[in-house]
Amino acid sequence: MTRKLDEVDKAIVERLAPDARISNREIAESLGVSEGTVRARIKRMEEEKQVRITAVTNIDRFENHALAYIWIEVERSDQARQVASKLSEVEELGFVGVMLGRSDILAITMVRNAEHLAQFVHARITSIDGVRRTESTLGVNFIKHDYRMARIVS
Incomplete structure (x- = not known):
């Protein structure tokens, strides 16, 4: 079952958007959550096909x-x-x-x-x-x- 993105999910995506190479640690620090929380949420969003982290051609x-x-x-x-x-x-x-x-x-x-x-x-x-x-x-x-x-x- 795919769940809706909450505010933390949206904030993670917003941090990844300019540079998907940002570390989970940096995202976690900026949001005030644990690195494990960021890692787990990114994994879930990828598995549920809500996000895809990829290289984009300029x-x-x-x-x-x-x-x-x-x-x-x-x-x-x-x-x-x-x-x-x-x-x-x-x-x-x-x-x-x-x-x-x-x-x-x-x-x-x-x-x-x-x-x-x-x-x-x-x-x-x-x-x-x-x-x-x-x-x-x-x-x-x-x-x-x-x-x-x-x-x-x-």
């Missing part, structure tokens, strides 16, 4: 690559989750989400250029049953990219 360091946003419309709105599930199996996609608004699904990946994006969309996206239409955009200049964008907001 997209600013990729030369000759662009972040591609692929907006996808499905034939019928009740197909959105099914199509999104199939898209989630596409290894090159780093994000797939069912959206509200103009498009049903947003998928994000890295590509070399516009031609590479077009080839990818035609070969891997539009061939999925239920995809009616796609629209793609390339990110060219990132003013802010917070690698912790999935952090918990209060």
